[in-house]
Amino acid sequence: MPLMKSWVASANAENHPFPLNNLPYGVFSRGDDEPRCGVAIGDMILDMAAVEEAGLVTLADVPVFDVPFWNEVMELGPRAWGELRATLTELLSEGSAKAAAVQPFLVPMGEAELHMPFLVSEYTDFYAGRQHATNVGTMFRGAENALPPNWLHIPIGYNGRASTVVVSGTPVHRPNGQTKAPDAEMPGFGPCKRLDIELEMGAVVGTSSEMGQPVSVAQAEQMIFGYVLLNDWSARDIQAWEYQPLGPFQAKAFATTISPWIVTTAALEPFRTSTPAREKPLLPYLEEPRPGLFDIKLSAAIQPEGAARATTFSNTNYSEMYYSAAQQLAHHSTSGCAMNAGDLLGSGTISGADKSSYGSLLEVTWGGKEPLTLDTGETRTFIEDGDTLTLEGHAQGDGYRIGFGPCTGKILPAVKWP
Amino acid sequence: MPLMKSWVASANAENHPFPLNNLPYGVFSRGDDEPRCGVAIGDMILDMAAVEEAGLVTLADVPVFDVPFWNEVMELGPRAWGELRATLTELLSEGSAKAAAVQPFLVPMGEAELHMPFLVSEYTDFYAGRQHATNVGTMFRGAENALPPNWLHIPIGYNGRASTVVVSGTPVHRPNGQTKAPDAEMPGFGPCKRLDIELEMGAVVGTSSEMGQPVSVAQAEQMIFGYVLLNDWSARDIQAWEYQPLGPFQAKAFATTISPWIVTTAALEPFRTSTPAREKPLLPYLEEPRPGLFDIKLSAAIQPEGAARATTFSNTNYSEMYYSAAQQLAHHSTSGCAMNAGDLLGSGTISGADKSSYGSLLEVTWGGKEPLTLDTGETRTFIEDGDTLTLEGHAQGDGYRIGFGPCTGKILPAVKWP
Numbered sequence: 001m002p003l004m005k006s007w008v009a010s011a012n013a014e015n016h017p018f019p020l021n022n023l024p025y026g027v028f029s030r031g032d033d034e035p036r037c038g039v040a041i042g043d044m045i046l047d048m049a050a051v052e053e054a055g056l057v058t059l060a061d062v063p064v065f066d067v068p069f070w071n072e073v074m075e076l077g078p079r080a081w082g083e084l085r086a087t088l089t090e091l092l093s094e095g096s097a098k099a100a101a102v103q104p105f106l107v108p109m110g111e112a113e114l115h116m117p118f119l120v121s122e123y124t125d126f127y128a129g130r131q132h133a134t135n136v137g138t139m140f141r142g143a144e145n146a147l148p149p150n151w152l153h154i155p156i157g158y159n160g161r162a163s164t165v166v167v168s169g170t171p172v173h174r175p176n177g178q179t180k181a182p183d184a185e186m187p188g189f190g191p192c193k194r195l196d197i198e199l200e201m202g203a204v205v206g207t208s209s210e211m212g213q214p215v216s217v218a219q220a221e222q223m224i225f226g227y228v229l230l231n232d233w234s235a236r237d238i239q240a241w242e243y244q245p246l247g248p249f250q251a252k253a254f255a256t257t258i259s260p261w262i263v264t265t266a267a268l269e270p271f272r273t274s275t276p277a278r279e280k281p282l283l284p285y286l287e288e289p290r291p292g293l294f295d296i297k298l299s300a301a302i303q304p305e306g307a308a309r310a311t312t313f314s315n316t317n318y319s320e321m322y323y324s325a326a327q328q329l330a331h332h333s334t335s336g337c338a339m340n341a342g343d344l345l346g347s348g349t350i351s352g353a354d355k356s357s358y359g360s361l362l363e364v365t366w367g368g369k370e371p372l373t374l375d376t377g378e379t380r381t382f383i384e385d386g387d388t389l390t391l392e393g394h395a396q397g398d399g400y401r402i403g404f405g406p407c408t409g410k411i412l413p414a415v416k417w418p
Numbered sequence: 419m420p421l422m423k424s425w426v427a428s429a430n431a432e433n434h435p436f437p438l439n440n441l442p443y444g445v446f447s448r449g450d451d452e453p454r455c456g457v458a459i460g461d462m463i464l465d466m467a468a469v470e471e472a473g474l475v476t477l478a479d480v481p482v483f484d485v486p487f488w489n490e491v492m493e494l495g496p497r498a499w500g501e502l503r504a505t506l507t508e509l510l511s512e513g514s515a516k517a518a519a520v521q522p523f524l525v526p527m528g529e530a531e532l533h534m535p536f537l538v539s540e541y542t543d544f545y546a547g548r549q550h551a552t553n554v555g556t557m558f559r560g561a562e563n564a565l566p567p568n569w570l571h572i573p574i575g576y577n578g579r580a581s582t583v584v585v586s587g588t589p590v591h592r593p594n595g596q597t598k599a600p601d602a603e604m605p606g607f608g609p610c611k612r613l614d615i616e617l618e619m620g621a622v623v624g625t626s627s628e629m630g631q632p633v634s635v636a637q638a639e640q641m642i643f644g645y646v647l648l649n650d651w652s653a654r655d656i657q658a659w660e661y662q663p664l665g666p667f668q669a670k671a672f673a674t675t676i677s678p679w680i681v682t683t684a685a686l687e688p689f690r691t692s693t694p695a696r697e698k699p700l701l702p703y704l705e706e707p708r709p710g711l712f713d714i715k716l717s718a719a720i721q722p723e724g725a726a727r728a729t730t731f732s733n734t735n736y737s738e739m740y741y742s743a744a745q746q747l748a749h750h751s752t753s754g755c756a757m758n759a760g761d762l763l764g765s766g767t768i769s770g771a772d773k774s775s776y777g778s779l780l781e782v783t784w785g786g787k788e789p790l791t792l793d794t795g796e797t798r799t800f801i802e803d804g805d806t807l808t809l810e811g812h813a814q815g816d817g818y819r820i821g822f823g824p825c826t827g828k829i830l831p832a833v834k835w836p
Contacts, residue, residue, distance in 0.1 A: 122540070122580055127664060148662055153605050154596055158664040159577035159671075162540055163756040164629050173630040175753035178572055178701060187571050189701045189752075211582050211673070212591040212833060235753065244566055246545060246576040247665025253577075253755035255629070283596060283607045285835060334607075335593035335653065336833065337671035338581040415630060415754065417703060 001270050003400035005094040008106065011042030017394060017403020018042055023088050024261035024404070025226070027068045028112040035068035035115045040261055040405070041092055044106040051105050056098065057087050069119045070262060074206035074225050074341040081206070081225065085266050114260035117228075118204060120165045121342035123256065124332060125200075125232055126157040128323040128348040130276075135351060135363045152280045155323035155331045157345075160232075161253040165344060168260050168407045174385060174414040175254040177238035187241060191414035194236035194368065195383040198349040199300045199359035199391055201318050202230035202258055203325035205345065211338035218289045220329035223339070227268065227325075229259040229298070229391045229407035230346050236362055236382070256346070259391070259407040267402050271295045271395040273319045275327070286331065292324025298350060298393040300359065304378055305386030311374040313364055316350050316357040318393075385413045419688050421818035423512040426524065429460030435812060435821020436460055441506050442679035442822070443644070445486045446530040453486035453533045458679055458823070459510055462524040469523050474516065475505050487537045488680060492624035492643050492759040499624070499643065503684050532678040535646075536622060538583045539760035541674065542750060543618075543650055544575040546741040546766040548694075553769060553781045570698045573741035573749045575763075578650075579671040583762060586678050586825045592803060592832040593672040595656035605659060609832035612654035612786065613801040616767040617718045617777035617809055619736050620648035620676055621743035623761035630754040636707045638747035641757070645686065645743075647677040647716070647809045647825035648764050654780055654800070674764070677809070677825040685820050689713045689813040691737045693745070704749065710742025716768060716811045718777065722796055723804030729792040731782055734768050734775040736811075803831045 004020040005012050011019050018024065018040040028045050029035040036049040048065035051057050057065075059080050064072040073084065091102050127133055130147075137146030150156065166172075174195055180187035206225025209215050215223065232252060239251030274291040296318040303310035323331075328345055349359040358364045361382055365372055368381035383389065391407040422438040423430050429437045436442065436458040446463050447453040456463040466483035469475050475483075477498050482490040491502065509520050545551055548565075555564030568574065584590075592613055598605035624643025627633050633641065650670060657669030692709040714736040721728035741749075746763055767777040776782045779800055783790055786799035801807065809825040 150598075150605075150659055150662070153598075154660055156660070156664055157667055159579055159667070161577055161755055163758055164754070166629070173754050176632060177752050180568075180571075186698070187568075187701065189703055211584070214594060214833070214835065238753070241568055242572055242574070243663070243665075244568070245661070245665070246574055247661075247663070249575055249577070250749070250753040250755065253750075254753035280604070283605065285607055331668070332671075334595050335656070335668040335672035336582070336591050337579055337668065340581055415632070417632060 002398050006041060006092045007094050007096060007099045008042045008044055008092060010044065015401045016042060017401055017405060019400045020089065020092055021397065021400050022263065022267050022402045023085060024263045024267070025070050026117045026261045027115040028107070029115065030107055030112050037065040037067065037070060039088060040109070043109050045109055045112050047105045047107055051102065054101070054105070056091060056101060057084065059084055068115055070117055071119050071342050077207055078222055081264070081266070085264065114167060116167045117260060117262050119342050120162040120344050121340040123160040123162040123165055123344045124157050125160045125252065125346035126155055126323070126328050126348040128155050128321050128328065129350050129359070130322045131320065131353060132349040132351040132359060132363065135358065139367050153283065155328045157328060157332065158247045160256065160346065164254060165256045165258060168257055168405070170257065171410045171412050172233060172255040173412045175235050175238065175250065176414050176417060177235055177250050178241060179237040180241045192235035192238055195411065196234045196236050196361045197300060197389050198232035198234055199298060199314060199316065200230040200232050200349055201296065201347040202228045203345040204228065204262055205329065205339055205343035206341055208341050209333055209339045212336040214333045214336060215330055217286065217326050217330040221292065221326040223329060224265050224325055226262040226264040228262055229393050229404045231257040231389065231391055231407055231409065232346055233257065257407055257409045259404045261405045263402060263404055268294045268395060270397060275322060275324055285334065286327050288324060288327065292326045293319045293321055294395060295319050296393050296395050298391065301390045302374065302380060303388045304374065304376060304384065307376045309375060310390060313372055314356065314358055316352040316359055318350060320350050320352050321347055383411050385411055387411050420816050424459060424510045425512050425514060425517045426460045426462055426510060428462065433819045434460060435819055435823060437818045438507065438510055439815065439818050440681065440685050440820045441503060442681045442685065443488050444535045444679045445533040446525070447533065448525055448530050455483040455485065455488060457506060458527070461527050463527055463530050465523045465525055469520065472523070474509060474519060475502065477502055486533055488535055489537050489760050495625055496640055499682070499684070503682065532585060534585045535678060535680050537760050538580040538762050539758040541578040541580040541583055541762045542575050543578045543670065543764035544573055544741070544746050544766040546573050546739050546746065547768050547777070548740045549738065549771060550767040550769040550777060550781065553776065557785050571701065573746045575746060575750065576665045578674065578764065582672060583674045583676060586675055586823070588675065589828045589830050590651060590673040591830045593653050593656065593668065594832050594835060595653055595668050596659060597655040598659045610653035610656055613829065614652045614654050614779045615718060615807050616650035616652055617716060617732060617734065618648040618650050618767055619714065619765040620646045621763040622646065622680055623747065623757055623763065624759055626759050627751055627757045629756035632751045632754060633748055635704065635744050635748040639710065639744040641747060642683050642743055644680040644682040646680055647811050647822045649675040649807065649809055649825055649827065650764055651675065675825055675827045677822045679823045681820060681822055686712045686813060688815060693740060693742055703752065704745050706742060706745060710744045711737045711739055712813060713737050714811050714813050716809065719808045720792065720798060721806045722792065722794060722802070725794045727793060728808060731790055732774065732776055734770040734777055736768060738768050738770050739765055801829050803829055805829050
């Protein structure tokens with residue numbers, strides 16, 4: 001598929017993240033206006049509440065865009081999602097008869113503030129990158145026991161904390177927590193000393209399932225509304241002391257940052273790619289009816305306070321995952337666990353085959369033993385106060401891109417204990 | 419404190435669970451009426467939406483009781499909670515001048531259907547019973563390594579699934595899942611074979627905290643609106659295969675049942691008791707400013723399909739916990755994790771010193787090796803289809819009880835895979 005041309009000129013610029021092929025969904029405000037739904041097109045945001053009020057888009061009997069979240073649209077289901085995309089494509093295409101009617105509802109992105117694009121119902125994080133699991137397992141348990149015995153059979157996941165999922169640009173305080181050095185007699189309490197990122201994709205569940213009713217991978221695929229970039233901030237020293245036997249808790253609870261635009265599954269269709277060959281056969285309930293991953297180029301960068309530019313320390317790809325989001329979602333429902341519109345599924349850290357493609361500082365610096373040298377000449381093992389971490393991602397089409405917009409966050413000093 | 423007498427005669431009956439001293443909060447409906455907030459008093463429910471409409475109780479500028487959840491009342495904060503309790507006590511006391519005005523708004527409990535008393539924002543389950551942790555640890559890792567090294571320092575918790583927290587009486591399908599016998603080459607998929615309960619208390623968080631702002635134990639105590647009984651249904655075979663390295667997931671995600679009435683912290687005040695002596699000193703952030711547990715007698719019973727009565731297999735007490743809900747909540751916020759009104763904190767399984775006080779079948783039958791004989795003569799290792807499991811609890815005062823109402827659920831056969 002080539003670039004689809006829009007009458008919004010900036011959307012046709014070479015490798016712009018938001019061409020007509022993309023049409024990602026976000027929530028924005030301008031000045032004192034209430035936040036509302038918007039669609040990114042080139043350097044502009046289409047004010048969906050205004051477009052709906054003008055009668056140019058009608059999805060339901062009641063307004064669904066004059067709210068600061070896309071959950072109401074999600075709950076209308078895949079048929080409505082398809083209608084909306086078709087209508088937007090028609091309205092914004094080069095030569096559209098309705099260009100003059102739509103034009104007044106475009107807001108320059110530079111004048112807008114972006115907010116969380118949806119209400120996060122619950123947040124689940126997975127552990128589905130094989131290289132990442134191998135790297136971390138090797139560091140913690142030795143090369144022979146790197147992959148847990150269940151890893152090739154189960155898309156391993158754990159429930160995370162929805163209350164601290166924030167939109168790109170939100171500053172994050174370094175967490176406090178309990179830690180213990182291996183040779184210490186007693187644990188201590190204070191600011192995290194090994195603060196890290198995890199480069200992930202987030203899948204946004206768009207429709208609900210009933211409690212007691214598992215869904216298949218094929219059904220799960222239909223339930224996924226779209227994807228965001230996701231930084232699963234991680235406090236490694238807190239994690240090491242707390243995580244056995246029941247998994248990560250406060251080490252991951254302080255913040256999860258997502259990119260501001262939900263890129264729809266529809267926009268990503270041309271980039272579908274299969275999960276890798278299986279070392280051991282999957283149980284039938286996890287079999288993939290069609291390719292479930294997407295070829296999305298991803299990067300992570302760090303910029304110290306005051307530095308002129310960021311240093312990119314990882315270039316990887318979403319196609320590195322061993323399990324797709326649809327497989328994860330189906331597994332999530334096996335027990336009868338009800339899934340809801342607005343559930344967010346973190347893919348797990350996406351690491352490629354070598355150090356330049358590892359998705360966390362823990363891996364890049366091999367547990368802090370091999371410091372990373374930044375473009376400024378400074379070095380880093382883990383994140384320091386004032387550092388800004390940024391994930392970026394896009395799918396590269398034939399003459400166009402499907403971009404996500406940055407997923408960024410600056411680390412502020414730890415707060416004083418109450 | 420003695421029994422406080424009410425003009426609602428049934429509330430004065432000996433050892434009634436809902437005397438005037440209690441006043442627990444629930445959500446009920448009658449016939450085709452919309453579910454709304456209600457307060458249990460003796461064998462009656464006070465229709466709070468009607469009482470509010472009649473102007474007998476006014477907590478805010480807008481109605482807060484004509485909704486099927488108590489979250490709006492919670493969010494008004496502890497001062498409003500105190501006002502409400504004082505007003506209700508006045509309205510329902512023996513000799514109240516307003517008895518005649520209130521009387522029309524009492525609904526016989528036998529005519530009402532009970533619903534979830536609040537919207538669960540997020541659900542966290544802890545692991546704070548020492549005997550339980552020791553029992554399970556002994557079974558899984560041997561007596562020498564029973565307690566994990568962090569256990570005496572951290573109120574260990576993990577995030578659970580809010581979407582499947584259901585009210586007492588809701589039937590639960592036996593979960594399907596992936597399991598692997600220790601000697602099997604490959605895992606299989608099918609209905610859970612080792613289905614269990616966990617006898618717990620749930621603390622209901624009533625006010626919110628800000629992201630990035632930890633709360634102290636003293637602050638946490640003020641945030642807890644009340645308590646419910648909680649059955650953390652557990653699929654032991656699924657759990658054993660999935661839980662390493664990131665904790666329980668589908669083994670716990672299919673259902674969590676709570677009792678229908680939120681018993682307020684205020685009603686439980688006379689029953690405060692301290693956490694036990696510390697084997698190792700706690701870090702200062704976890705120190706208890708005053709006794710944080712409550713003397714609440716608890717029991718668990720199982721009733722096979724068609725059996726005339728249930729067999730009680732456990733009698734224990736909430737005071738067996740090593741950590742209080744306030745300590746758990748403070749720990750939960752250490753990293754800066756935002757807590758919200760409606761968050762539910764499971765205490766962890768409450769097991770006493772011996773087998774007759776263990777809070778799960780896993781412990782009572784010691785991993786299924788010592789079957790339990792029921793009053794009917796049947797035996798059980800784990801739960802069979804058609805079995806009904808019931809938790810009960812009350813605090814025993816001087817001539818009165820603070821009861822919770824039963825927390826019950828019947829197990830239905832596993833559903834067929836999609």
